[in-house]
Amino acid sequence: MATYAIGDLQGCNREFQELLELISFDRDRDTLWLVGDLVNRGPESLATLRTVTDLGSAAVTVLGNHDLHLLAASAGVRAPARGDTLDDVLAARDARELIDWIRYRPLAVCQEVAGFPYLMVHAGLLPDWTVAQTLARAKEVENVLRSDDWRSFVGVMYGDVPDYFSEKLKGNERLRSIVNVLTRLRFCTPDGVMDFSANQGADSAPPGFSPWFELRPDAGDKTTLVTGHWSAVGLRVSAHHLGTDSGCVWGGALTAIRLDDREIFQQPCPRFQRPRTRN
Numbered sequence: 001m002a003t004y005a006i007g008d009l010q011g012c013n014r015e016f017q018e019l020l021e022l023i024s025f026d027r028d029r030d031t032l033w034l035v036g037d038l039v040n041r042g043p044e045s046l047a048t049l050r051t052v053t054d055l056g057s058a059a060v061t062v063l064g065n066h067d068l069h070l071l072a073a074s075a076g077v078r079a080p081a082r083g084d085t086l087d088d089v090l091a092a093r094d095a096r097e098l099i100d101w102i103r104y105r106p107l108a109v110c111q112e113v114a115g116f117p118y119l120m121v122h123a124g125l126l127p128d129w130t131v132a133q134t135l136a137r138a139k140e141v142e143n144v145l146r147s148d149d150w151r152s153f154v155g156v157m158y159g160d161v162p163d164y165f166s167e168k169l170k171g172n173e174r175l176r177s178i179v180n181v182l183t184r185l186r187f188c189t190p191d192g193v194m195d196f197s198a199n200q201g202a203d204s205a206p207p208g209f210s211p212w213f214e215l216r217p218d219a220g221d222k223t224t225l226v227t228g229h230w231s232a233v234g235l236r237v238s239a240h241h242l243g244t245d246s247g248c249v250w251g252g253a254l255t256a257i258r259l260d261d262r263e264i265f266q267q268p269c270p271r272f273q274r275p276r277t278r279n
């Protein structure tokens with residue numbers, strides 16, 4: 001019985017299947033934690049979604065920015081972007097069921113594994129966000145995505161402002177800020193001001209900004225964060241942070257970290273996309 005955290009799949013279904021073989025995944029005994037961005041950029045968005053949904057409760061998924069982009073494309077509020085590979089999902093006979101499945105995924109998951117607490121989100125957390133606050137704020141967005149208003153929400157979900165979170169924020173600004181933290185964050189200031197312009201490695205921080213994970217002291221509540229999203233940083237294993245995006249779709253590898261003992265398994269991937277827009 002093991003729990004594996006697996007990085008951004010981004011439509012790389014073949015490598016996903018190969019990785020499951022490599023770890024001898026047993027769906028009756030083992031659990032997968034998928035950090036989100038199941039779809040887009042890679043060659044097989046639909047097949048990847050089917051593989052994950054077929055796993056049922058053996059796979060726990062949080063939403064990433066590309067999964068939200070699929071919702072927005074499905075709602076007709078976002079035009080397809082260059083490099084998108086979502087058409088097979090949108091054209092599927094059961095597209096509506098697949099979209100609904102995505103709408104009901106959480107944005108944050110917290111659970112004990114082998115006696116230690118883990119919190120999974122797609123991108124990151126601001127310096128002062130606690131586990132309880134993160135789960136409550138994620139829930140605010142989850143409630144809207146699961147409501148009949150989800151289409152209008154994904155229409156106003158996009159934007160780089162506000163570039164901070166405050167309890168005083170209300171309505172769509174508040175929800176947008178939460179979405180940006182949980183699914184897009186890379187760099188921020190110690191005060192929690194976010195930057196969305198830089199998307200290269202940790203050394204591409206604008207002046208005054210740092211990678212979010214450097215601003216969360218390991219001495220905190222001892223919960224280990226599991227994230228994806230930042231392939232330019234790559235695999236990152238520290239005491240209280242596991243960054244799992246090793247850039248599969250960019251020609252890197254798909255990584256599984258066994259949370260029980262932190263053993264690392266990797267499936268190399270042939271280059272699919274040129275690293276043009278690494279988001």
Ligand SMILES: [Mn+2]
Pocket residue numbers: 037064065066122183228229230279
């Ligand atoms: Mn992402």
